[in-house]
Amino acid sequence: xxxxxxxxxxxxxxxxxxxxxxxxxxxxxxxxxxxxxxxxxxxxxxxxxxxxxxxxxxxxxxxxxxxxxxxxxxxxxxxxxxxxxxxxxxxxxxxxxxxxxxxxxxxxxxxxxxxxxxxxxxxxxxxxxxxxxxxxxxxxxxxxxxxxxxxxxxxxxxxxxxxxxxxxxxxxxxxxxxxxxxxxxxxxxxxxxxxxxxxxxxxxxxxxxxxxxxxxxxxxxxxxxxxxxxxxxxxxxxxxxxxxxxxxxxxxxxxxxxxxxxxxxxxxxxxxxxxxxxxxxxxxxxxxxxxxxxxxxxxxxxxxxxxxxxxxxxxxxxxxxxxxxxxxxxxxxxxxxxxxxxxxxxxxxxxxxxxxxxxxxxxxxxxxxxxxxxxxxxxxxxxxxxxxxxxxxxxxxxxxxxxxxxxxxxxxxxxxxxxxxxxxxxxxxxxxxxxxxxxxxxxxxxxxxxxxxxxxxxxxxxxxxxxxxxxxxxxxxxxxxxxxxxxxxxxxxxxxxxxxxxxxxxxxxxxxxxxxxxxxxxxxxxxxxxxxxxxxxxxxxxxxxxxxxxxxxxxxxxxxxxxxxxxxxxxxxxxxxxxxxxxxxxxxxxxxxxxxxxxxxxxxxxxxxxxxxxxxxxxxxxxxxxxxxxxxxxxxxxxxxxxxxxxxxxxxxxxxxxxxxxxxxxxxxxxxxxxxxxxxxxxxxxxxxxxxxxxx
Ligand code: UGB
Numbered sequence: 001x002x003x004x005x006x007x008x009x010x011x012x013x014x015x016x017x018x019x020x021x022x023x024x025x026x027x028x029x030x031x032x033x034x035x036x037x038x039x040x041x042x043x044x045x046x047x048x049x050x051x052x053x054x055x056x057x058x059x060x061x062x063x064x065x066x067x068x069x070x071x072x073x074x075x076x077x078x079x080x081x082x083x084x085x086x087x088x089x090x091x092x093x094x095x096x097x098x099x100x101x102x103x104x105x106x107x108x109x110x111x112x113x114x115x116x117x118x119x120x121x122x123x124x125x126x127x128x129x130x131x132x133x134x135x136x137x138x139x140x141x142x143x144x145x146x147x148x149x150x151x152x153x154x155x156x157x158x159x160x161x162x163x164x165x166x167x168x169x170x171x172x173x174x175x176x177x178x179x180x181x182x183x184x185x186x187x188x189x190x191x192x193x194x195x196x197x198x199x200x201x202x203x204x205x206x207x208x209x210x211x212x213x214x215x216x217x218x219x220x221x222x223x224x225x226x227x228x229x230x231x232x233x234x235x236x237x238x239x240x241x242x243x244x245x246x247x248x249x250x251x252x253x254x255x256x257x258x259x260x261x262x263x264x265x266x267x268x269x270x271x272x273x274x275x276x277x278x279x280x281x282x283x284x285x286x287x288x289x290x291x292x293x294x295x296x297x298x299x300x301x302x303x304x305x306x307x308x309x310x311x312x313x314x315x316x317x318x319x320x321x322x323x324x325x326x327x328x329x330x331x332x333x334x335x336x337x338x339x340x341x342x343x344x345x346x347x348x349x350x351x352x353x354x355x356x357x358x359x360x361x362x363x364x365x366x367x368x369x370x371x372x373x374x375x376x377x378x379x380x381x382x383x384x385x386x387x388x389x390x391x392x393x394x395x396x397x398x399x400x401x402x403x404x405x406x407x408x409x410x411x412x413x414x415x416x417x418x419x420x421x422x423x424x425x426x427x428x429x430x431x432x433x434x435x436x437x438x439x440x441x442x443x444x445x446x447x448x449x450x451x452x453x454x455x456x457x458x459x460x461x462x463x464x465x466x467x468x469x470x471x472x473x474x475x476x477x478x479x480x481x482x483x484x485x486x487x488x489x490x491x492x493x494x495x496x497x498x499x500x501x502x503x504x505x506x507x508x509x510x511x512x513x514x515x516x517x518x519x520x521x522x523x524x525x526x527x528x529x530x531x532x533x534x535x536x537x538x539x540x541x542x543x544x545x546x547x548x549x550x551x552x553x554x555x556x557x558x559x560x561x562x563x564x565x566x567x568x569x570x571x572x573x574x575x576x577x578x579x580x581x582x583x584x585x586x587x588x589x590x591x592x593x594x595x596x597x598x599x600x601x602x603x604x605x606x607x608x609x610x611x612x613x614x615x616x617x618x619x620x621x622x623x624x625x626x627x628x629x630x631x632x633x634x635x636x637x638x639x640x641x642x643x644x645x646x647x648x649x650x651x652x653x654x655x656x657x658x659x660x661x662x663x664x665x666x667x668x669x670x671x672x673x674x675x676x677x678x679x680x681x682x683x684x685x686x687x688x689x690x691x692x693x694x695x696x
Contacts, residue, residue: 059072060084060087060088061084061087061101064087064091066098067101068104068106068107070106071111071114073107074107074114075114075115075118076119078119078122078126079115079119079121079122080118082118082121083101083121085131086121086133088133089133089136093136093140094299096136096299096300097136097301099302099304100117100302100304110308114308116309117309117310120309120310121310124290124292124310124312128290129322129454132293135292136293136300138479139461139478139479140298140299140300142461143295143298143299146462146463146470147470147471153406153410153413155390155391155392156389156397157388157391157414157415158402158410158411158431159386159389160387160432161386161399161432162387163373163385163432164361164365164501164502164503164504165503165504165505166181166357166503168181168506168509168548168549168552168589169506177365179360179361179364181357181589182589182590183360184360184364185356185357185360185588185589185590186360186588187359187361187363187364188355188357188358188360189356189360190363191340191359191363192238192239192242192245192253192359193245193248193251193253194337194338194339194340195238195253195338195339195341196254196255196256196333196340196341197231197235197255197256197341198256198257198320198342198344199215199228199231199256199258199346200258200343200344200345200483201213201214201215201257201259201263202258202259202260202288202319203260203314203317203346204262204263204314205217207515207516207520208347208515208516208535208664209663210660212660213266213267213270214346214347214514215228215263215267215346215347216228216266216270217347217514217535217661219538220349220539220578221539221649221668222580222606222669227346228257228270228271229274229277230583231255231344231352232255232277232278233277233583233584234355234583235255236253236279236583236584237612238583238587239251239253240631241587252283254284254285254333254338255284256287256329257284257285257286257287258287258288258317258319258323259286259287259288259289260288260290261291262314264286264288268286285327285329287327288323289314289319291312291313291315292313292315292478292479293312293478294311294313294478295476296473297471297473298471303476313476313478315478315479315480316481316482317345317481318458318459318480318481318483318485319481320343320483321457321486322449323455324341324449324455325454326454326455330442330455331446333442334442334443334446339441339442339443340439340441341440341442342437342440343438343439344437345437347513347514348511348512348513349512350511350542351435351437352583353509353545354437355437355439356587356588357505358437358439358503362439362441365501366499367439367441367499367500368440368445368490368499369439369440369444369490369499369500369501370440370502370503371401371435371438371484371501371502372435372439372503372505372510373385373434373435373502373503373505374504374505374511375426375428375429375432375504375506375507376429376431376432376433376434377422377429377529377530377531378420378429379408379420380404380531381404382433382434382435382436383402383404383407383433383434383484384401384402384407384420384432384433385399385400385402385431385434386399386400386407388400398487398491399500400485401434401482403482404420405462407431432502433511434484435510436484438483438484438486440486447493448489448493449489451489451493456481457481457483457486457488458481459481460481461477461479461480463477464477507531508541508544508545508548509545512533512537512538512541512542513533514533514535515533516533516534517534518535518536518571518663518664518665521537521570521571522570522571525570525572530562532572534666535665536568536571536573536665536667537571537572537573539665540560540565540572540573543574543578543579544574546579546580546581547560547577549581549589549592550581550592550596552592552593553593553597554596554598554599555598555600555601555619557577557600557602557603558603560574568649568651568666569651569652569667570666571666573649575603575604576604576605576606577601577602577603577604577605577606577621578605579601579606579607580607580608581609582608582610582628585610585611585612595614595615595616596615596616596617597616597617597618598617598619599616599617599618599619599621600619600620600621601619601621601622602621602622604622604623604646604648605624605625606623606625606646606647606674607619607624608627609627610627610628610629611633611635611679613633613634613635614629614633614635614637615636616637617636617639618639618640619637619640619642620639620640620641622642622643623642623643623644623673623674624642624644624645624646624671624674624675625642625674625676626674626677627676627677627678628676629677629678629685630680630681631682633679633680633685635679635686635687636685636686637687638687638688639688639689640687640688640691642675642691644672644673644675645672645673646672646673646674647670648670649667649669649670651666652665652666652668677691679693683696
């Protein structure tokens with residue numbers, strides 16, 4: 001990908017409901033009921049309409065005769081308040097929720113359970129902006145539109161958008177930004193001390209077949225570093241560079257991790273067990289997203305897990321913006337003068353390559369939001385960035401992510417009606433793929449999330465219907481939201497001032513997430529799929545991108561091509577060399593080019609390099625070599641010759657009883673022999689052909 005494009009200034013006026021054939025979305029903030037608070041004996045409506053007036057008593061249950069006074073007295077004040085709101089809403093909206101409160105046994109029977117469900121209703125009410133009635137009201141509208149088959153794209157036509165494009169291996173400047181890849185990185189470096197990172201990590205690894213948290217998985221079996229450690233070390237390498245560049249040792253780059261009930265305890269444990277991976281106390285903040293109520297039918301009836309428990313489900317990564325706002329973090333960062341917030345997903349180790357150049361493009365182009373994109377395979381489970389042009393009102397046109405399940409129906413209904421197919425000339429979908437890592441400018445972000453919607457992004461429903469009557473669901477559904485939908489809020493708060501763009505990188509450089517189980521990956525490969533998205537393909541792609549970086553720096557080695565890949569447990573992976581360049585060695589192209597000079601590495605070899613002042617010249621490697629050097633260690637390796645048995649992959653025998661993390665990868669790493677050099681004492685060192693470390 002070489003071309004650079006001019007991204008048209010977006011006219012961000014798009015706020016109408018949108019959906020796919022199967023899913024429907026609705027902008028937030030439409031609820032008639034808002035900010036209802038309980039004060040002593042009354043429920044007061046602030047900004048709402050339906051609940052104002054004298055009917056708002058805290059004894060709604062008994063006064064409407066739907067819960068006995070004795071049962072009502074069992075409940076806490078917050079339980080009464082939340083249940084009152086639910087009942088009032090329900091009475092006005094068709095009694096779809098009566099099963100929750102309408103047939104309680106007399107006092108003395110299941111009293112704890114009554115208190116329990118009222119508390120749960122209060123929790124659900126308190127965790128959703130506008131409360132549970134707002135949630136149910138939105139859900140009803142969306143479910144109706146979904147059942148009616150409303151096509152939100154009916155007024156729009158999708159076109160391939162224009163954006164910036166940068167290639168690591170292309171020495172030429174992007175004609176649009178006037179910057180080479182390396183220059184974009186250098187531009188990014190100017191703001192590193194003013195960045196903030198957010199990891200969305202509330203998702204379960206269900207598709208991956210892993211019951212632990214994905215952040216704890218090892219990105220590779222050479223260093224065995226987990227995803228969380230890898231992201232942490234990258235952020236700390238940036239911070240260290242900010243100290244060196246500015247002389248300001250007090251700079252701290254904050255990390256926020258969004259967890260969910262499913263991932264919270266294990267994420268906290270992972271951090272605690274590893275001394276916060278080197279972060280200072282207070283530098284990492286965890287915000288936990290709440291689950292939302294599951295719905296069992298088109299009337300948005302609450303789905304019950306049992307008589308006394310409402311079923312809940314994850315709301316999606318879109319929660320992140322409201323949570324950051326609600327916890328006061330956006331305000332805090334804005335007041336501290338932070339300039340960019342960088343959103344990353346949990347299992348894409350390659351993304352760190354593109355953070356700096358994307359920041360550089362954001363600065364150069366003045367983008368308020370910049371999505372990291374990749375060439376997309378047709379039919380791939382990755383969203384696509386599209387320019388949606390409104391058929392009659394150009395003001396409503398915008399560039400936005402169209403989720404993968406929405407793209408095919410949309411494209412099948414327009415143009416050549418071929419759907420989500422590849423361009424025969426490139427082999428890729430003509431639409432850029434959304435890697436879902438986003439760089440947002442802090443000023444615009446602060447302005448947007450403090451707007452009416454408080455960062456609550458547009459939601460959608462995607463019920464799976466039992467039959468064509470579209471009345472019953474196969475399983476309960478819920479409202480969902482996605483973080484990449486924030487442009488609609490930018491549009492609302494900033495109008496045509498908002499500049500939304502994307503930066504496209506080569507896939508090998510920035511995108512190889514671990515999302516799918518080995519079985520799903522093998523099936524995909526058997527159908528000709530080229531991106532199985534397994535733990536093993538993610539690991540392999542990490543080695544390959546480092547092969548390419550070293551090749552470009554002048555090392556004599558074989559870069560794995562598609563033909564060279566070997567099948568391990570059914571997934572094509574690199575035969576080697578396996579190379580890990582730690583963030584502590586390089587976070588920019590310039591560093592790799594300056595620190596590496598010549599040398600050769602055989603295919604069966606393994607190499608790990610870590611150290612901010614480590615230079616490696618004319619290395620001759622056939623085996624495994626690990627060099628780790630600490631801060632203020634100026635180390636030059638010159639002409640080192642390494643010959644040893646090295647490391648090798650051992651395939652897991654099909655059906656073998658192995659731990660989950662091994663099963664999803666399909667192999668283990670046998671570490672036969674390696675040369676390891678570790679230097680932590682500050683000073684100047686030289687390492688020659690025989691590997692002897694000499695302090696100068
Ligand atoms: N996540 C949360 O933090 N909370 C949640 O409730 C759900 C998820 P998935 P998916 O990279 O190819 C996204 O499930 O469905 C976190 C984009 O929408 O991996 O593959 C979770 O922990 C899509 O446009 O997302 O789809 C993880 O870190 C495309 O870009 C992240 O959110 C696709 O990713 C993503 O969750 C992709």
